[in-house]
Amino acid sequence: MSWQRRLAARAPAAVFLAEAARIGPVRETLALVPGIRLVDTPRHASVLLVAGVIPTGWRDDLRRIHDQLPAPFASVWCRCEPFEALRNPIRIDVVEALPQGVVETHRELMLGKRDSAPRLLPDEPPNPWEGLGDDGHGGEGMMGGTPYGRPMAMNMQDDRRDGLTLDTLTFRLGPFHSALPPGLQAEVSLQGDLVQAWTVTRKPFAGVVEPIFHAARQSSVPIAELELARARHHLHRLYRGLWLAGWPTMAERALRLAEKLGPNSDVAGLRRELERGGLWRLALPEPGRGVLDEAQARQLGGPAARAAGIDADLRSEDASYRRLGFAPTCREAGDTAARWRQWLDEIEQSLSLAGRAARYDLKTAETAAVETPRGPWAEGFPHDMSDLLGEVLPELEWGEALLTLASLDVAALDPLPLANDWRTGFAEAKREGSP
Amino acid sequence: MILDQLILPWLLAWLMAGLGAYLVAVLDRWMATGSTQAGSVWLAPLASAAWLLTQQATTTEAPDAGAWRLAPALYLALAATGLALVPWSPTLVGVDLATSLVLWGSLEALATVVIFLHGWSANSHLALIGAYRYVALGISYLLVSMFVLIGVALPAESLRWTEVVAAQESLWHVVSQPLGLPLFLVVGLGLTFWGPLDLADSTDLSTGTAVERSGPPRLVWALARAAMLVAFSAIAATAFLGGWMGPWLPGPAWLLLKSLAVLVVLLWLGRRLPRLAPERCLTLMWVVLLPLSFVDLIWAGAVALWMA
Numbered sequence: 218m219s220w221q222r223r224l225a226a227r228a229p230a231a232v233f234l235a236e237a238a239r240i241g242p243v244r245e246t247l248a249l250v251p252g253i254r255l256v257d258t259p260r261h262a263s264v265l266l267v268a269g270v271i272p273t274g275w276r277d278d279l280r281r282i283h284d285q286l287p288a289p290f291a292s293v294w295c296r297c298e299p300f301e302a303l304r305n306p307i308r309i310d311v312v313e314a315l316p317q318g319v320v321e322t323h324r325e326l327m328l329g330k331r332d333s334a335p336r337l338l339p340d341e342p343p344n345p346w347e348g349l350g351d352d353g354h355g356g357e358g359m360m361g362g363t364p365y366g367r368p369m370a371m372n373m374q375d376d377r378r379d380g381l382t383l384d385t386l387t388f389r390l391g392p393f394h395s396a397l398p399p400g401l402q403a404e405v406s407l408q409g410d411l412v413q414a415w416t417v418t419r420k421p422f423a424g425v426v427e428p429i430f431h432a433a434r435q436s437s438v439p440i441a442e443l444e445l446a447r448a449r450h451h452l453h454r455l456y457r458g459l460w461l462a463g464w465p466t467m468a469e470r471a472l473r474l475a476e477k478l479g480p481n482s483d484v485a486g487l488r489r490e491l492e493r494g495g496l497w498r499l500a501l502p503e504p505g506r507g508v509l510d511e512a513q514a515r516q517l518g519g520p521a522a523r524a525a526g527i528d529a530d531l532r533s534e535d536a537s538y539r540r541l542g543f544a545p546t547c548r549e550a551g552d553t554a555a556r557w558r559q560w561l562d563e564i565e566q567s568l569s570l571a572g573r574a575a576r577y578d579l580k581t582a583e584t585a586a587v588e589t590p591r592g593p594w595a596e597g598f599p600h601d602m603s604d605l606l607g608e609v610l611p612e613l614e615w616g617e618a619l620l621t622l623a624s625l626d627v628a629a630l631d632p633l634p635l636a637n638d639w640r641t642g643f644a645e646a647k648r649e650g651s652p
Numbered sequence: 653m654i655l656d657q658l659i660l661p662w663l664l665a666w667l668m669a670g671l672g673a674y675l676v677a678v679l680d681r682w683m684a685t686g687s688t689q690a691g692s693v694w695l696a697p698l699a700s701a702a703w704l705l706t707q708q709a710t711t712t713e714a715p716d717a718g719a720w721r722l723a724p725a726l727y728l729a730l731a732a733t734g735l736a737l738v739p740w741s742p743t744l745v746g747v748d749l750a751t752s753l754v755l756w757g758s759l760e761a762l763a764t765v766v767i768f769l770h771g772w773s774a775n776s777h778l779a780l781i782g783a784y785r786y787v788a789l790g791i792s793y794l795l796v797s798m799f800v801l802i803g804v805a806l807p808a809e810s811l812r813w814t815e816v817v818a819a820q821e822s823l824w825h826v827v828s829q830p831l832g833l834p835l836f837l838v839v840g841l842g843l844t845f846w847g848p849l850d851l852a853d854s855t856d857l858s859t860g861t862a863v864e865r866s867g868p869p870r871l872v873w874a875l876a877r878a879a880m881l882v883a884f885s886a887i888a889a890t891a892f893l894g895g896w897m898g899p900w901l902p903g904p905a906w907l908l909l910k911s912l913a914v915l916v917v918l919l920w921l922g923r924r925l926p927r928l929a930p931e932r933c934l935t936l937m938w939v940v941l942l943p944l945s946f947v948d949l950i951w952a953g954a955v956a957l958w959m960a
Contacts, residue, residue: 221702227695228703257858260710260866263703287708287866327706342713365714365775388777396856410781410930463848463855463927466684499848499936500926615781616929619856 222327229254230323233262233286235279236399237269237297238422241635243315244395245453249472250316257395259285263323266315268295274419275400276300278392280337289326289333293319302337342366383408392419396461396619398628401603412618415610417603423631426450426589431634433587434594440537440574440581441480448482448567449475450590451520451560458557458623462500467491480575484564491561497554500620507553507609507621514551517602519592521625524559525551531588531595537579541570553617556624591630601629661746665736669728672735672882672915673875674698679916683923701871709867716773723770724869728876730759730766734883739814741896741903753801753811756887760797760843763880764790767845767852770873771861782860785930786845786852792937793842793849799945800836803829803952804891807959813887817895826892828955831948833892835941840884840918844877847922854927885914 231254234244247253247266256262259282271279280300283292291307292299295315299306309318325331344363346355356364363369368387391402400422406414427446432438452475459468467490474487491497509517514525522529523545530545532538546562548555573579581587586595593599605627610618677697711717736746737756749755764787771783805811807828808819826833841849853860862873889895889910896903928936 222706224695224699224702225706226699228699229696231703257855258863260864261859261870263707285710287710289706289708327703344713346714367714367775386777386780395858407777407781410785459926461856463850464925465855466923467926494925496926499928499932502929503932614930616851616854616856616927617931620929 222329226324226327228323228327230264230320231256231262232264232266232319233257233259233282234395235265235267235282235393236422237267237271237275238400239425239631239633239635240269240296240399241312241425242453243268243295243312245456245472245475247316247319248456248469249476250320252320253316255395259283260287262286263290263326264319265290265292266295266319267292267297267299268315269297269399269422271297272400272422275392278402282393283334284336284338284340286334289331291322291326291331291334293322300337303334305331344368385413389418397421397622398424398603401628403606407615410615412610412613412615415607415618417606420601420603421628423601424591424626424628425631425635426591428634430587430589430594433581434584436584437580437582440541440579441571443581444567444571444574445478445480447590448484448564448571449478451564451567452478454623454626455557455560455564458560458620461619461623462496464494464496464500467494467496478568480568480572482568484561484568488561488565497557501557502553502613502617502620504550504554505552506613506617507556507624509551509605509609511551513605513608517592517605517625517627518599519588519590519626520559520563521556522592523547523563524555525549529593531583531586531593534583534586536582537574538570538581540577541573541579543570553621553624557620560624589630591626591628594630598632599626599630602627661736664740664744664746665732668735668738668882668886669732669875669879673878675912676878676881676915676919680919680922683919704866704871704874705868707867707870709869710864712775712864715775715864719769719773721869723766723773724872724876726766727763727770728872728879730763731876731879731883734759734880734887737813738883738886738890738907739817739895740907742814742818744904745814748812748814751811752813753805753816756813757798757801760794760839761790763843764794767861771852774861774864776864778857778863779861782852782854782857782863785854786861788930789842789845789849789851789933789937792934792942793839796835796937796941796945797839797843799942799949800832800839801891803832803945803949806949806952807956813890813895817890817897820894820897822959824892824894824897828959829892829948829952831944831951833888835945835948836888836892837914837918837921838941840881840888840914841921843884844881844918846877846881846918848925848928849933850922850927851930851933856927881915881918882911885918886911888914 229252233256248255265283265286293307293309296310299308307322309315344366346363346366350356350362351358354364356362360369385406385408387406389404391397392400398421402419404416404418429438429442429446433443452471456468456471459471509525514522514527526547526549528545528547532543546566548559591599613621674697678693681696682693734756737752739745767786768783771779804816804825808815841847845852853862865873889907893910896907898906
């Protein structure tokens with residue numbers, strides 16, 4: 218055993234998380250585990266963690282991701298079937314054991330106690346190009362073909378920003394890209410760094426909310442718990458957004474707040490730090506970018522609608538909420554920056570409601586209609602709105618587009634509750650997970 | 653002769669690049685307060701380096717192999733060249749050219765080329781966007797850098813770093829040219845694409861130019877970025893904080909302390925601020941910082957005349 222490998226075993230386990238359907242906040246939980254580092258590209262990982270249910274149509278994409286990890290690597294499967302071709306796959310269905318299992322897997326790989334996983338696909342270019350075309354590089358004359366495996370960048374579209382027409386670059390992103398909702402795949406056309414077209418080629422997996430929102434449709438539930446779950450949901454989304462905005466320190470802070478959330482928690486400090494650091498002045502798209510018109514906002518519902526000035530919130534119809542003096546909190550602009558502010562407003566409002574409801578031990582009065590963090594759930598529930606991205610994202614610069622995407626909850630709501638054990642036991646596992 | 657002019661500068665530059673990069677990793681980790689990172693703050697960078705050394709260096713479909721392999725090494729070489737220009741005392745200087753200040757300026761420009769090369773040669777879309785973004789940013793911060801550097805050369809009436817330090821004997825430039833250092837720090841964040849100006853290897857591009865990198869080349873790239881931060885900090889201490897000057901301690905010790913102070917400020921800013929949106933970044937550079945750098949230059953000229 219070389220000293221180098223022993224030292225490498227002490228490095229944090231670099232994990233690429235492929236989020237499949239019907240999983241709880243695995244990313245948010247692992248992000249706080251000592252000894253685990255979540256990475257945004259398979260090339261930077263030593264462990265591929267697949268969590269949740271993988272629909273059949275998504276397994277080939279997963280194979281491609283699997284084969285992108287550099288050796289030595291391994292895959293860990295949580296509540297899903299590993300690929301048959303894998304020898305000795307690691308399957309961990311007990312969620313509490315996940316952090317420790319991932320850290321241990323990395324350590325075994327480095328110490329040579331576990332062989333690197335085999336490749337599942339032949340290592341050949343996705344586009345046939347070698348030996349083709351005039352010079353054998355896949356291109357034909359001045360245009361056409363796939364030189365060196367990439368289609369020629371052609372300026373087939375008028376530029377949508379300043380008239381400076383550049384070659385259009387088209388590529389596919391997803392379905393397990395960490396900046397996109399899990400399952401979403403999009404075909405993106407760029408001119409320079411400007412999104413020209415965004416076509417959803419595969420819908421995102423239905424999103425989940427905490428079981429208490431499902432329970433609230435069956436019987437009365439404590440408002441304090443319901444509101445803390447709502448605040449936690451928004452803090453988790455804020456975490457992902459802040460991570461994308463290149464602010465890991467604050468992203469982690471949002472997560473820590475979510476982890477320790479109680480009726481006496483306060484989001485004012487976090488809000489102040491975000492304001493002082495210049496999140497709205499420097500990092501987020503300028504006012505007027507990523508705007509939803511009234512029809513789009515209404516269709517999407519929830520916080521996105523309220524950020525556009527639509528004061529629709531099913532909590533207004535609940536007598537217990539009315540006793541607490543509830544009124545929907547709204548913004549007017551309906552743009553990306555407004556939706557980010559709306560998160561903070563709603564977190565603040567939820568914490569305030571939770572504090573007061575806990576004092577009076579109030580429970581919900583309505584069961585037929587529940588305002589979930591994703592939107593209203595009455596006769597119908599929030600359905601997939603990912604096609605909206607094709608209308609909202611074009612004409613935005615790449616970074617603006619992703620921060621806008623982060624501000625929109627476009628996945629459908631999964632009407633079936635998750636098992637309760639997605640959330641339990643992590644705290645103990647985290648303490649044990651550090652190498 | 654050979655010892656003085658070849659071996660010593662070479663040793664100095666690489667020693668600073670290596671130790672400095674390690675220090676950057678330690679400091680940055682230490683600053684991530686409340687962070688979830690496990691293990692000793694001193695051992696963690698070494699463990700991560702060992703991990704990358706054991707990892708396979710993956711490739712992409714038809715990269716520009718030569719350029720892709722060279723880019724991290726070239727960026728590291730630029731950082732080491734920058735460190736070789738830093739005067740540790742009136743006599744202890746790696747490379748004491750009559751135009752060492754101009755050479756530093758050229759390193760900044762070459763960094764733009766190398767970073768572009770790193771992203772472009774991978775033949776991967778996200779890396780390519782990172783590369784193009786960096787070029788768009790690079791042009792704007794290079795102009796600011798040029799005016800600020802001319803500002804420190806004026807009082808010295810020389811383009812030699814040792815003369816720039818000597819000209820600060822009565823008053824450091826951080827005082828006589830108050831706009832200079834803040835502007836230069838922005839240049840440093842741009843040059844090293846660190847924190848708020850990390851548009852090349854950013855999270856929205858899944859680490860941009862480094863998205864396809866793994867194994868030893870990724871280690872070299874990380875090492876080069878950290879070494880460039882150190883080189884920039886040492887140059888900033890030379891240009892604005894009186895370089896080797898100071899009471900009681902020997903010159904090299906003062907330079908180390910001052911460079912460390914600049915480094916800490918840069919790392920702190922990196923943790924304290926979100927990434928600037930590219931369009932806002934360009935507006936800030938061209939509309940706010942560039943005019944301020946004109947003011948800095950006029951100010952520097954007026955002060956130089958008055959003090960002469």
